[in-house]
Amino acid sequence: MFKYIDFEPDARKALEEGSAIVALESAGAFEGIPYPENRDTIQTLANHVRNIGAIPAHIVIKGGRIKVGLSDEEIEDFAKRQGELIKASRRDIPMLIAQKKDAVMTIAATMLIADLVGIKVVAGGGIGGVHRGAETTMDISADLEELAVSNVVCVCSGAKSILDLGLTMEYLETKSIPVIGYGTDKLPAYMARESDFNVDYRADDVETIARAFDVKMALKLEGGLLVTNPIPEEYAVNASEMNRAIDKAVKEAVWDDIKGKNITPFLLRSVKAQMGAESVEAQKHLRLNNAELAAKIAKALP
Structure with a gap:
């Protein structure tokens, strides 16, 4: 079906039958939570998605092949190798496949592959955005660019708090990406429930979100819903x-001259070190919450 893509059997069946399936971002799931909690969280998350009636599909690169959906053995293998795995975004995929590498995928890469294979709903932790100081560094996450061209519903806990949330919202508007708050009028700030910024629209049920996405696709309006x-x-x-x-x-990042693709993991590690176990628990539960909502949306799609 696809030259460089392999499907876990349940994921393949769901796509062939047109039943509910959710693409799950793997970078934060495997790398953001320590082993073995990352493995346990991923397996719990998958069980929750299945209990709602959808198929969970974490997306990774393994041995130079894109994997859509993972076995328990593959989850264990990737979870144990925390810190060793490459984090892949759109630009990295061709070379990593050519070099037969293993990698976990960012939200941007997950949306790209999901749209390519026909998965309509993606779940992750927090979306990337415009970094603080971007007016001079031009540091803007590929997540935003991908969301502007991938036809998916992306469920997340807002933008990561390390970002410039105001500029992120402005950039989303520029790219014509609607920001929907599920049960909220305020933009969530990752591990915090809200920020000072309003979302574009509020939805209090998954049916409204599913209808909005259906309308978007029917009118051939390229890009996703956030x-x-x-x-x-x-x-x-x-x-x-x-x-x-x-x-x-x-x-600390300024003092240490941390820039480019190294800035996000550096900031997240620093915040995690300062906040300790509280941040790990927050990350686990926001991912579970997002996966459950994504599964409900996938079930509600026409």
Whole structure:
């Protein structure tokens, strides 16, 4: 069917039958949570998606082949190799396949492959965006560019708090990407339930989101819908504490001259080190929450 893509049997069957399936971002799932909690979280997440009636499909590169859906053995293998795996975005895929490498995929790469194979709903943690200081560095995540051209519903907990959320919202508007808040009028800020910025539209049920996506496709309006889903309240971190941690991390990055593709992992590691176990729990539960919502949307699509 596709020259460089292999499908886990349940994922292949779901695509052939047109049944509900969710593409799951692998970079944050495998790399953002320590082993063995990453493995356990991924397996729990997959079970939750299945219980709702959809098929979970983490997407990775293994031995130079794109894998859509993973076996338990493959999940264990990737989870144990935390810190060793390459993080792939759109630009990396051709060379990594040519060199027969293993890699986990960013939200951008996940959306690209999902759209290519016909998966309509993608779930991740927090979407990338416009970095602080981007007016001089031009550091803008490929996630935003991909969302502008991939025909998917992307479910996440808003943009990562380390970003310039105001500029991120402006960039999304420029790219004609509608930002929908699920049960909220405010843009979630990853591990915090809300930021100071409003979303474009609020939706209180998955049917509305599914209809909006159906309309978008019927009218041939290229690009995706960004559905922002607040982290469950009991696992949310204090926004003020998080902002202090981010400010400190940004200063550390300037001192250490961290730039380019290294900036996001550096900032996330710094914030995680400052906030400790609280941030790990938050990441686990926001991913579970997003996967469950994505599965419900996939079930509601016509």
